[in-house]
Amino acid sequence: MKTQEEIRDDFPILKNITYLDSASTSITPKPVIDAIDDYYYNYNANSGRGAYRIAIKASNKLEDTRSKIANLINADKNEIIFTKNTTEAINMIANGFKFEKNDNIIISNVEHHSNFVPWLNLEKNSPKNIKIKIANANSEGIVENSTIEELLDENTKLVAISHVTNSIGACQDIKRISKTAHRNNSYFLLDCAQSIGHVKIDNKKINADFIASPGHKGLLGPMGTGFLYGKKEILEHVEPTNLGGGTITNLVNKEFTLEEVPYRFEGGTQNIDGIIGLGAGIDYINQIGLSNIYTHSKYLTQELYKGLSEIKNVILYGNPKNIFSIISFNIKGANPYDVAKILDETANICVRSGFHCAIPSLKHMKAKEGTIRVSFHYYNNLEDIIGLLKSVEEIANFYK
Template sequence: MLDINKIRADFPILSQKVNGKPLVYFDNGATSQKPQVVIDAISKYYQEINANIHRGVHTLSQLATDAYEISRGKIQNHINAKFSHEVLFTSGTTHGINLVTNGFASILKEGDEVLVSALEHHSNIVPWQMLCEKTGAVLRVIPMNHEGELIMEEFDKLLSSKTKIVTVNHISNALGTVNPIKYMIDKAHEVGAAILIDGAQAVPHLKPDVQELDCDFYVFSGHKICGPTGTGILYGKEAWLNKLPPYQGGGEMIKEVSFEKTTYAELPHKFEAGTPNVAGGIVLGTAIDYMNEVGFDNIQQQEKELLEYGTKRLLEIEGLKIFGTAKEKTSVISFNIEGIHPYDIGTIVDKLGIAVRTGHHCAQPIMTFFDIPGTIRASFAFYNTKEEIDIMVAAIKRAQMMLS
């Protein structure tokens, strides 16, 4: 079991006040808070080894390069990639998805099909729409039910020899649904399709084993797992990364350049053009270390208890409806209160120091499905407490009374 007071002491922002009230931070689905060890690691990099990497023979460059590649190795071990060069540093999940869609522009042809799910974040919809417009491929959508679960029977029907890639999130950011991705990966491979998993909402809660899953691509962002903003990872199987063309041209990603012809560097540098976010890449490794020290079994147990308690307490509020009641779900509760716009609730509880997310959560098709403008989303992390949930429930009841 976690020593929750000790854990919370690791996060300096949690001790501050917002609008004169102790901060209750329930917007972890958007970004997580950062422990002191991560904050210190950023400062340490700039104070001690700030330099460009891979190109310099001087000491600082070598120290920075070593730290960057050690971090890549940490992430390789964390997700159980077969090779370190299958781990690409990106600026986040969106960057990773766009890198893959750019590569598939050279593979898809008119009439090919791309499968996305009805549960996707906009960043896993729009790039595929753009790809289909460019190539003449057809975008197909795996439907969902009213519990917020994908309908696997319909997924099975959509798969065919025309399917070239399936793209689905591991966990829904808007509803918290945990998708049956192992089943979907295996079924996609049966028809010869590749599959990309958007793990942005999954990696804060669990350790993905990309070899066991057998996915072709897995993407996530560092800022949701206690790491810096502007960091992320694209895992890709070696064979796929060798097949795809570079996403960007520039320094670092080349082997030889002449005005007649350029040859590209080997993996992973082929996809890492320009000066990267060196500090962010190094400190992402620090954040991964911290999460593993806390322990993902501990994280899952704490968040399971918060989800169950939060669901129970919120359902005590008259007129409150939860959207997303999947059997397999993580610590996200999306809800509305009858007759009140979610934005109004969010604004009032903010005045009481409570940070929740309101709106469509970059998942407008989900809101259209439920015929609602958006929801109030409380997303819990392992450093949250049941006492904070009680504070939120009291604040929502107060807001409801004010707005009724």
């Protein structure tokens, strides 16, 4: 197995910058870039269409990635649909699931806009009087099971919650929430945008009916990759919202027959190079090992939280016991955007600032102008944390 230093060498971009924004998107390791190059240099063909050998190879490689995703989350490969990101996966359910009149859906107020707006849009525009109920998280960003229990009723069709909130890194008890939803005969959708590739997602244990995931974050895949998992028998009752080539088996006199799940959901040419790159990203993650990644992230999270809490003027969000991989903070009197700009321009440190596409979440945390958000992956090390702390201390002294 490679050492952490050798791993860092696989990310050439780290020679120039300290990258602490993996919650937005991860940086890409060489083996992923090599896999994409290999596709373009050696078998650059469409998938699922040609009888010639390079087209068959492209199709097989795409299916390999489907199997790798299925193995990763302990699911069947026919339950994996490729998407371009997490957002598309959630919208596929919001727009394709056959909700009934007066159904309601429970989300929380600490969701990313991608697990918020598709549901609000459904409430606004569906003729079926669908209602969205919003569970309020506690002051640490945790959605307590009892809050979900209070909102559930006989019309609750779905509970949609993210595993780790992207705003402050709070980790939810998703197994418990899934169980609670199922006890009420509701479905459970898990948004694992901030946990996949950082921690084991074993769906035989979580029992989510749907999982929306990026490929470009924790899994180290390229941009424009993601997937939707759905239990096969439930996906049979979801309407595909992107029909066309590859989604039907026959078309005669205006009548068409849908392809099997998952192919009926994958209309048109797929992001083949991206999906092949994602397969290489999953291999890379598996080689490091999810438990090593988790332990490393937890260690960096604790070190950074401790260091920040020792700097006067710093406001921290969330409980260090319940957060990992993401830390949100503010410096009293400083706008988060300005802090991020200074970090970049004076120390080449890349962090996110503002509301991180989670306005209700950060308003709930009373962060009126948002926060500065630091997020890690396995390629980060203690020097990154020490460098950041030094710069934050200097900025905090300036604003004192």
